[in-house]
Amino acid sequence: MSPPETEFITLYHSSSDDSESTSLGTSLTPQRIGFVGFGTIASAIATGLATQQSVPISYLAVSRRSEKRSSALQKSFPDLVSIHDDNQQVVDTADIIFLCVLPEQTSSVLQKLKFDAHRHTLVSLVSTSTIEDLCRDAQLPPERVFKMICLPAVARCNGICLLLTPTQKDPPILTELCEALGGCVQARDAQQMSALMVTTCLMGSFYGVLRNNREFLVRHGLDRDQASFLVGRLYDSMVQDAVQVQKDPNGFDQLIAEQTPGGLNDQGLRNLEALGALDAYDQVQTAILSRILGESDGSLPFESR
Amino acid sequence: MSPPETEFITLYHSSSDDSESTSLGTSLTPQRIGFVGFGTIASAIATGLATQQSVPISYLAVSRRSEKRSSALQKSFPDLVSIHDDNQQVVDTADIIFLCVLPEQTSSVLQKLKFDAHRHTLVSLVSTSTIEDLCRDAQLPPERVFKMICLPAVARCNGICLLLTPTQKDPPILTELCEALGGCVQARDAQQMSALMVTTCLMGSFYGVLRNNREFLVRHGLDRDQASFLVGRLYDSMVQDAVQVQKDPNGFDQLIAEQTPGGLNDQGLRNLEALGALDAYDQVQTAILSRILGESDGSLPFESR
CATH class of the missing domain: 1.10.3730.10 (ProC C-terminal domain-like)
Structure with a gap:
């Protein structure tokens, strides 16, 4: 399937902190979301996003690997999910990109991809990654890059998402997506994020x-x-x-x-x-x-x- | 209001352990339930019973005291609740009697009441009471007497009921009422009951x-x-x-x-x-x-x- 138009998205991310316009925008703008790497937690997030009813999603682009997981997701949500062999296709056809690769692959995968700093939001699920390294490798400005940690229960929209948001509180769309997955707690720096991770290890x-x-x-x-x-x-x-x-x-x-x-x-x-x-x-x-x-x-x- | 007919009830309590006939009976027989003493936990049980949808209840007879609680219940469920000044009226108009008085009142209250061994089921919420003492004071046979402990969340049908059932497992109606209040765990003797109480104190x-x-x-x-x-x-x-x-x-x-x-x-x-x-x-x-x-x-x- 071909991805829908993206013009509203940019408008969104450039909007002010006015929460009224944000929630209005969310109700109007279907989101295009991509996954680079598709392991257990990526599959849980994608399942939750496809299931939740709060934020309209028009398109989910996923890496073929792991093949078993991507095929299962496409089977469950055939109108929504598009499987790609090439990570750049995932990036090109989506606006919010969840990075779900192994820690040792993070740098090399990102360095091969081309992002649009006016359009893309990068959300790294790699626990060892730092915002600084992600910005450098993806060539994106800090306000476009976030770290996230979540529990597998996001698949049932009953997880909790930890979001590292050093440059802006309540980043539009992303906060609402996390809320839709079960809840969002934001850390303002890496130290807070680490402390929040501790709680999820209990x-x-x-x-x-x-x-x-x-x-x-x-x-x-x-x-x-x-x-x-x-x-x-x-x-x-x-x-x-x-x-x-x-x-x-x-x-x-x-x-x-x-x-x-x-x-x-x-x-x-x-x-x-x-x-x-x-x-x-x-x-x-x-x-x-x-x-x-x-x-x-x-x-x-x-x-x- | 006057209490409905009771003829089906007796039939019920004399039925066998056949669970199929039990659940069939439950769906047909509206229960008449009384409360002797009406403190916090009695109010929670009555609220839960009036709210739950699994077992039909035709009538809830409650002691006036505590006046505030009994009035509140009657206001919430005017078609169901009847307030009595005399505990004997509660007993006479209901079949399943929850005893919810203070430990030091238990014996004297029971000794003043007249129960029908063919019709009544007595359920004591008094933590210090023993089945033996209850049988003696109420002049009821052991198969008609139970002890119960429950959490206040039974008011929202989300509590758990501990039921001391030394003479019969899964006593009909009572088990189902406890299930409707959130769940039922049965103890076969006083020692098991005490251990179960420990868990609820965590x-x-x-x-x-x-x-x-x-x-x-x-x-x-x-x-x-x-x-x-x-x-x-x-x-x-x-x-x-x-x-x-x-x-x-x-x-x-x-x-x-x-x-x-x-x-x-x-x-x-x-x-x-x-x-x-x-x-x-x-x-x-x-x-x-x-x-x-x-x-x-x-x-x-x-x-x-």
Whole structure:
């Protein structure tokens, strides 16, 4: 399929920070989006973008590789998806380009591509890339280049996108695309971005706590399937209360304050603190950050920061 | 309002364990439900029952006290709710009776009431009550008496009900009412019930971890509201993955196994374990159980069980 016209796009990216005109524009302008490299996370983003209903998408250009993933996406969304063997075709036919290649390929892939600084927005999903290197290799100005990290759940529009936006807060279209994928948190510099990445690496720890809570019940005579069901349902119920206050900077504190003073819940938290479990979380997060920053291999011991 | 006929009900409770006939019966038989005592948790259960769509409810009889809560319920569901000054009226006009009084009132309240062993089901929400005491005080046979514990989220049909069912698994109607309120986990004896209660007392601990994770981001330069939003969204996303496998006895283990070996998530969990945080959870849960069983005041230290 041939890509639709692009004239409205440029108008968009040159618009002011006026959020009213931005959202108006979004409702009018179908987006043309390309993927250079098409691995797991690219496939999740593309699936989410094709599925979401908030931002109109007219065209999704994807690299053939990985062939299995690109074919599956085209099969699911035949009117939207176009597969290209040549990365330059992806770039030429789209306006927002998601870069999803391996860290060691990033520089050489970008250096071979020709971008239009008036038209293209480059979004790198390569965790090790820096905005400076991306600008240099793609020959794009900093206001056209972003870094993004997201969870696989973006495929169900229930992920969360971390967006490094050093030059502008709420970049038009991109913020709205991230919101449509499940939510957007913006970092203003690389240090903030690294800290945000730490939070997204707490999956193993969380599932470990769920397993621990389940096994306590099993040790006390419950069937493992019943125990698993209760733990899952309980955390689901608790998280829904947390989600209701997540936009309040002190929301979690309020949920803690709602526990009866001296009651079982309150005492449980105080015991957990006294036993050093929350200090352990601090050390775990500090170790992850250190590894992300390349300062260590993440092994203990660590002083909390 | 006058209560509807009750003839189908008895038929129900004398039916066999055949789940097909049970669900068929449920779809035909509107339930008449009463509340003796009407505090926070009674109000939550009544609100959930009036809201849910799975089991037809024809009538909700509630104690006037607490007046504010009973009036609010009647205002919300005027066609369903009848307020009574006399607890015996509640019992006389309903078939399933939720007992929601203070622990020290339980015996004297029950001893004053007259139940019909062929018609009534008694469900005690009093955490300290035993099935034996309830049977003696209400003059009801054990197969008519249950204990239940539930979270306030039952009001939104998103709670979880713990049901002590020593004499029969899946008691008809009651199981379905609990399912309609968000989910049902059954204990076969008082010890299992106590262990299940422990899990529902992990709210303080969980919100403490959320606060900890948020504060890590704040220390690294994120705004507290952004940090809160990310933590809330992340746990929501993780819990949804957990909920998808919660009926699998090894589902949480699979989620852990999905983390890249040696990756940031995997290392985070191993660090958390090495720092004793999961042992701390064991001790916290053991302390809560000890307090529930009246063996201690729940203070540390505790050997994990």
